[in-house]
Amino acid sequence: MRLIDELERHLAAGPGLFRAQLLREDLGRLRKLEELARATLDAGAYRSAGRRLGWTTQDARTGELGQTLDRFLEAVRAAVANPAGEAEGHASEAWRELTRLRLETLVGCLSTPTPKLDD
Numbered sequence: 001m002r003l004i005d006e007l008e009r010h011l012a013a014g015p016g017l018f019r020a021q022l023l024r025e026d027l028g029r030l031r032k033l034e035e036l037a038r039a040t041l042d043a044g045a046y047r048s049a050g051r052r053l054g055w056t057t058q059d060a061r062t063g064e065l066g067q068t069l070d071r072f073l074e075a076v077r078a079a080v081a082n083p084a085g086e087a088e089g090h091a092s093e094a095w096r097e098l099t100r101l102r103l104e105t106l107v108g109c110l111s112t113p114t115p116k117l118d119d
Contacts, residue, residue: 001079002088003095004030029053033073037080047073055098056105064105065098072098 004027011023033050040046050073055062062069072094078087 001030001034001076001083001091003076003079003092004034006092025054029055030076033076034080037077043077046077050076055102061105065101068094068098068101 007023007027007030011020011027014020015023032053036046036049040049047070051062051069052059055065055069072091075087075091075094078085079091081087
């Protein structure tokens with residue numbers, strides 16, 4: 001899958017230690033997802049298994065990724081089914097959107113609300 005190749009190139013370029021670790025984790029998830037897409041005929045079973053690949057820590061907040069994750073899962077399934085088609089591009093676009101949402105979810109989890117001061 002082209003998306004996996006792209007992330008492997010980023011990893012080979014020697015990003016920092018933290019970024020390299022995140023890339024390795026994402027590559028592991030993507031390889032598992034690609035294998036699921038090849039092996040699982042039932043769309044519901046594929047989606048269910050694909051949602052439990054650790055998209056957030058221990059999948060505790062994966063439910064918050066909702067439709068964005070579902071769009072990515074379907075895009076990967078389509079790309080695996082038709083690697084020569086435009087589905088590969090859709091998978092990359094869906095990946096960027098999912099990555100953006102995952103980062104927002106992580107940052108939101110780490111931030112604390114600012115208390116309002118009485119004037």
